[in-house]
Amino acid sequence: HRKERKRERTQPGRREEFGCEQSLLSRTDGSASFVQGDTSVMAGVYGPAEVKVNKEIYDRATLEVLVQPKVGLPSVRERSQEQCVRETCEASLLLTLHPRSSLTLILQVLHDDGSLLSCCLNAACMALMDAGLPMSCLFCGVTCAISTDGQIITDPTAAQEKESRALMTFAIDSAKRSVLMSSTKGSFSVHELQQCIAVSQKASEKIFQFYRDSVKRRYSKSL
Numbered sequence: 001h002r003k004e005r006k007r008e009r010t011q012p013g014r015r016e017e018f019g020c021e022q023s024l025l026s027r028t029d030g031s032a033s034f035v036q037g038d039t040s041v042m043a044g045v046y047g048p049a050e051v052k053v054n055k056e057i058y059d060r061a062t063l064e065v066l067v068q069p070k071v072g073l074p075s076v077r078e079r080s081q082e083q084c085v086r087e088t089c090e091a092s093l094l095l096t097l098h099p100r101s102s103l104t105l106i107l108q109v110l111h112d113d114g115s116l117l118s119c120c121l122n123a124a125c126m127a128l129m130d131a132g133l134p135m136s137c138l139f140c141g142v143t144c145a146i147s148t149d150g151q152i153i154t155d156p157t158a159a160q161e162k163e164s165r166a167l168m169t170f171a172i173d174s175a176k177r178s179v180l181m182s183s184t185k186g187s188f189s190v191h192e193l194q195q196c197i198a199v200s201q202k203a204s205e206k207i208f209q210f211y212r213d214s215v216k217r218r219y220s221k222s223l
Helices: 004-014 076-090 116-131 158-161 188-220
Strands: 018-022 030-036 038-052 062-068 101-111 139-146 152-154 168-172 179-187
Touching: 018 116, 018 188, 030 116, 038 116, 062 076, 076 101, 076 116, 076 139, 076 168, 076 179, 101 116, 116 139, 116 168, 116 188, 139 188, 152 188, 168 188, 179 188
Parallel strands: 062 101
Antiparallel strands: 018 030, 030 038, 038 101, 139 152, 139 168, 168 179
16 A cells, blocks of 8 residues: 555656746747646737627627647547637636637647646646736646556656546636636546545646746746
């Protein structure tokens, strides 16, 4: 049992290196690249801009999210990821401040070695921050995998995802550490779901600290 607990602590550590750069793209209103282990995503934000009449919402901005895979055309998987990211962004952005306008968030997958949806969420948040869009809170993504022997692995690699019996991604807000969005796959018990939420909330603290350090570094260079 002691050996198992030790594995649970040490296994996720290999993937816990984060990297981020903001303002990389010149033609966007905000951009960021986010790296988690060997998974990396580039995000670009456009807007607020003029919206097509058929997509216009009179009391808030219209948000469109596009996920581009590394190779080939977007599939059902990318459509599902787009919906998850859009739901999260809509929960944190103050869209009512820009009625009858459009916001577009484009996520380009550069490399996928597991935990892709959480990496997309983190890249999206950093790009929205770079664009200076008003938000009620920040958010981050945390992916958990449950192995066949019931072990919870945070930020799993593609190989660990493949061997797991359940995979969950949560979007956590920075204000109350509440769950803004969840995406689950596989079989798990209610208790395991609650465990994964608790683990994700704890892991989010490290990501929000990384956000703070990253922004602090950036502005200390420019001042």
